[in-house]
Amino acid sequence: MADRRLQVFHAVAKQLSFTKAAEVLFMTQPAVTFQIKQLEEHFNTRLFDRGHGRIALTPAGEVVFGYAERILGLSSEMDVRLSELTGEISGSLMVGASTTIAEFMLPGILGEFKSTYPGVRSRLIVGNSESIENRVMEHTIDIGFIESLSHEPNLQCEVCCDDELVVICHPRFPLARHKELTPQKLLEHAFISREPGSGTREFTENYLRHSGIALDQLNVVMELGSPIALNGVVETGLGFAIASRASVSKEQRLGDIVAIPLKPRLIRTLSMVYPKEKFRSRLVASFVEFASVRLRALISKKTA
Structure with a gap:
């Protein structure tokens, strides 16, 4: 209108x-x-x-x-x-998600939601956590899912579930023989990183700093903007990466990638963000509740 x-x-x-x-x-x-x-x-x-x-x-x-x-x-x-006067949940739903969530978690959830509420027309916008936060603030998407906690004062942030980040590498890569890895053991090996603005990268860098690792000590050989691309390069044996365990469950089953926990464990929260004091429709509220339950179940299944 x-x-x-x-x-x-x-x-x-x-x-x-x-x-x-x-x-x-x-x-x-x-x-x-x-x-x-x-x-x-x-x-x-x-x-x-x-x-x-x-x-x-x-x-x-x-x-x-x-x-x-x-x-x-x-x-x-x-x-x-x-x-909403019709009593039905319907209409357009604009969802934004950072790449790991968009590629490995949300597609099935959006499909289930559409089956439950046939009148809903969903659109998924994919970007890194920073870009998703910006689009929520611009009101171009209704709700965003990011791989970190938001510190934007104009956004409301709610935790969805926990997600573990692990070291991933080729089965014949030198790190693959370890059952767990301290940050110090990573320094002598080639590191494949996510791009600046990625929630995964931000969370990993904070973890390494708190572990006493200076970021310039890392042997970064490549930066990639997609977890799928990251997995593809890791499978070549070029180096190791740090990624969501949920993003490599298929590759693990096929034996293409090994996932090794860090010590101490690297656990992050997946969050939903939406504008503060902004009217939330019954459609958006219903999707928030639906997605929260499904995300927790999905993470539990992939990490079991």
């Missing part, structure tokens, strides 16, 4: 970038620029100052932004309230 120009303006104001807003909205940059131009012509004033590769809200833009936040929020709430 909300004016599309206002939705585009809101995204640009949040990102302070036409390029990033286009990515979030799944639009081309010229289309975003055109919508902003139309809105500025409508109000007969500039909403953004542009210069030196940066943009900033003008005083008029600040006023429009304040109203846009309220208008878009109320529009979304109105749509949901009216759809």
Whole structure:
């Protein structure tokens, strides 16, 4: 129901970038620029100052932004309230998840949820934990699942379940003969890391620091943006990685990868994030409850 120009303006104001807003909205940059131009012509004033590769809200833009936040929020709430008068859980559900959760945990859960509530149309957005948090704050997704605790003051964070990170390597890699590994034993071997912004990487680095390991001591030979890609490189025997046990259960069964616990154990929490003080529809609330139960059961099964 909300004016599309206002939705585009809101995204640009949040990102302070036409390029990033286009990515979030799944639009081309010229289309975003055109919508902003139309809105500025409508109000007969500039909403953004542009210069030196940066943009900033003008005083008029600040006023429009304040109203846009309220208008878009109320529009979304109105749509949901009216759809819920039917008594059925239905509508569009925008879910974001960091890559490990999206690739190995959520697909089955979304499928089960669709079977339970046929009127729901789900869309899954995949990115690292940092990008998912940003999209939740921009209100472009309803709820996010990340591989760490959120420290963003504008987000509500709820713990879903625990997930163990383990050392993974080829069965003939030198580390494979150990039943458990201290961080110090990892330093002499090639390390395959996740990309900056990854929840897995952030949690691993914090663990190593607390264990007295300086990050520049690690022999990082490659950085990868996907747990599937990580598994593929580890299977070649190039080096070891640290990954969710749940992400290698299939490879373990096939004998392609060995998973070795760290000492002390490396346990993290998987979390849900959503905007504070934002209206939560019955659809979103139902999915949160459904997914929490299924995630705990899935983690227990894969780590048994």
